[in-house]
Amino acid sequence: MSKAIVLHAHGGVDNLHWEERDPGRPGAGEALIRHEAVGVNFIDIYHRTGLYPLPALPAVLGMEGAGIVLAVGEGVTEVQPGQRVAYAGRPIGAYAEERCIPARRLVPLPDAIPTRMAAAMMLRGMTARYLLHGCYPVRQGTTLLVHAAAGGVGSMLVPWACHLGATVIGTAGSPEKREKALAAGCHHVIDYRTGGVAARIRELTDGRGVDVVYDSVGQATFMDSLDCLRPMGTMVSFGQSSGAVPPFDPGVLAARGSLFLTRPSLMHYTERREDLLAHAADLFDVVARGVVSVHIDQSWPLAQVAEAHTALESRRTTGTMVLDV
Template sequence: MAQTVIIEAFGGPEQLKLVDRPVGEPGPGEIRIRHEACGLNFIDVYQRTGLYPLELPHALGMEAAGVVEAVGDGVSHLKPGDRAAYAAAPPGAYCEARVMPAAQVCPLPDGISFEQGAAMMLKGMTVQYLFRRTTPLRKGDTVLFHAAAGGVGLIACQWARSEGITLIGTAGTDAKCALARENGAAHVINYRDEDFTARVKEITGGKGVDVVMDSVGKDTFEGSLDCLKPLGMMISFGNASGPVPPFNLATLAAKGSLKITRPTLFSHIAEHETCQQMARELFDKVESGAVRIAIDQRYPLAEVAEAHRALEARKTTGATVLLP
């Protein structure tokens, strides 16, 4: 048996329930992993509220790290006793132990702690696909990154600095702006005090940025389009303020033949080898010191509802981990 966080109905944090569930043995292509730490991400909120529907009842959580206890037939990249971490479907990472598909579970280097592993996989591989796989980015390019002091944002700031990319970060407080700057943002904008679109134009001498990376959604979408230079790329990869409403595609033409994409990590990591390669590149960034994983909040698994409340209220910085 393993303590596991489930929901039986969509709604607020009060829907999160801690129950005992049987774990079982791994089948072909599966592993059993005992978690040392679990990650907290906005996708968990989207699933809890029903924005991303699940068949109920369902366990939550997309990211964790721990020790492999058993492997099923056909699993060759992991063995019992291995340290491992993952960001992977199906949801169910908020637990002491689970059986799950092995393909997206990655061997965790000894130099990276379980807490770091649980805090970095979804966020770090998101940054990897944003900078490596979504649109070509080169040294000297300029990126606008919203929520730059969040878990994904702080990794993005450091990643950009390590590759000579100018990152303009937005955040909602002066303290969060300072944190983004400390982590490598070349410029910071407190969007509660300043019009971020006007400030971006000022910073870029009226040219705009090459790419916008926006996980906020509804509240920043239109302003973000106005920050792009002609032929620029809008990457909308989250909905923290709510989903982007429908808009007229002709708007992209009128604003300079802009490009737009709505990617998800899970499309990028669907193939086993691609997922493992992305993880290795992330691990290299962390082990080299180019990227430091900031874990600013820790909660016992039993206090998962409080962790969700803090995340939704934007009271967190960096990453949050849940400890079974």
């Protein structure tokens, strides 16, 4: 028997319970893994509160982890016992010492990537990859805006975008976070708590607007983000840390210059195994070469996941974070 964080009912962090739970034996196509560390992501908060519905309760939350393969079920060819592996995405269930998971979701780790680092970077790092290559072709000459630039996704996306040759403008909610965003490579950082982001973007881009906005903040920034774009620019609304974006009239996109809008999910960009492996390989490459640094600015023991949720949702975190198992 091993232990896991179990959610019996949607709600606050008090609903997360550290309990004994049998991980079971791996069925056909599955692997049993022992986690060394587990990631904490904003989507875990949405699952806890019920903003994103879960198939059933009780449930073990968590979308990201890394560890070692203990055993594999019938027909598994992707990994073998003893191998270091990591994953990000469905099915949920990472907040556990041990778990069974479809082997096709596991990525073997190269020597250059420590297991604990992998647990902190897979979800946010592969997200940065599809945002930069899948949602908009960021390249030399692209000018982009990334909100929450000192956050988990932001702190990986910023240096990666710079490496591709983009001019990167970030927003951040405190002086300390603005320093971190600059250190990550932002060419300009805007304090978005005082407003006026669109006007500042016009100043910084000679009135043109940016090619693409990466907006994970949602409700608080969505409409202003549209005002930051050049005609035919692309709005990537990929999260809702401040709350869900209210319904709006698509005519708004025409009025602001025939804008493009996408609301993507990592799950779709990495659903096929070849896409998952391609995203992971690119991420391992930029991390191993030092293009992107993984800042594990916070960590807690898995049993104290409630503290991690509280810190993340109250805007106290920077960079990425892990739960040690």
